[in-house]
Amino acid sequence: MRIMVTGATGMLGRDVLRVLQEQGHLCRGVSSADFDVCDVSAVLAAVAAFQPEAIVHCAAWTAVDAAEADPAGCCAVNGMGTLNIARAARTTGAKLVYISTDYVFDGSGDAPHEVNAPAGPLNIYGLSKWQGEKAVTALTSRHFVLRVSWLFGHGGGNFVETIRRLGREKDRITVVDDQIGSPTYTLDAARLIAQMVLTSRYGIYHVTNEGFCSFAEFARVILRADGSRCQVVPISSDEYRSTARRPLNSRLSKRALDENGFPRLPIWEDALRRYLLGE
């Protein structure tokens, strides 16, 4: 299959590109060095030139706190940029895989969100990704909208590496204990994306590693696996002052995967173990 991967220099895009190439697909990985997704002419020209049968759109503004100071910039990349990609997919007849986020939800309740649960983003980044979802579902029926959460992968600045570094530098660290969700290994998500894109089982899916935890629990498991004696002191989101508000309940239901015959990803502790072993 001819597949274009946007955001191919990013944490997830890099693994998606690698897995697809290993499976023998003819891929073109692109980043902002190739074109700005906000530039509609450049997007249409690049996609027309490659004539992909599928586009996996991983490119995004991912700086959640910085987005609060530049809503227009964030929404241009994640909203309009995604609209441009969706337009190009429709023009060329390519399937479109759009990577979205648990941050489209407001995080109320404590049950896992179903794929069709109402959105209610608490921050600009979540709003911009929701705009991207709307653009994708409006412009092409041949879409997969995949909501992922708490990504960690090789080559990116991520929570796991931050905690490992702090574990070497400090005796105790404070970590938020009231945001509950699922860590997700980019390699596991990439393998499922590679499987999905071959099918026509279009729709909205939640793609995270199995199991739920808080960030504090996640940090404790990382430190233990790393042999660190650093202590985790749990704090609430109110005590941890961040620019952007974040949902407390980021649990995502995998019912759509089950109903459409796709496998769930391994449990997050197993994913973390493999990541730390360098898989």
Ligand SMILES: NC(=O)c1ccc[n+]([C@@H]2O[C@H](COP(=O)([O-])OP(=O)(O)OC[C@H]3O[C@@H](n4cnc5c(N)ncnc54)[C@H](OP(=O)(O)O)[C@@H]3O)[C@@H](O)[C@H]2O)c1
């Ligand atoms: N990280 C998380 O925890 C998380 C959680 C939920 C959902 N997601 C979603 O998962 C996807 C992948 O996230 P990630 O953390 O792997 O991303 P990342 O490491 O931050 O990489 C972002 C990628 O997007 C590209 N990009 C940014 N702005 C662009 C623009 N204007 N035009 C073209 N390319 C642009 C970057 O290219 P350059 O390298 O050239 O700048 C880079 O390749 C995103 O859709 C994100 O919203 C992430």
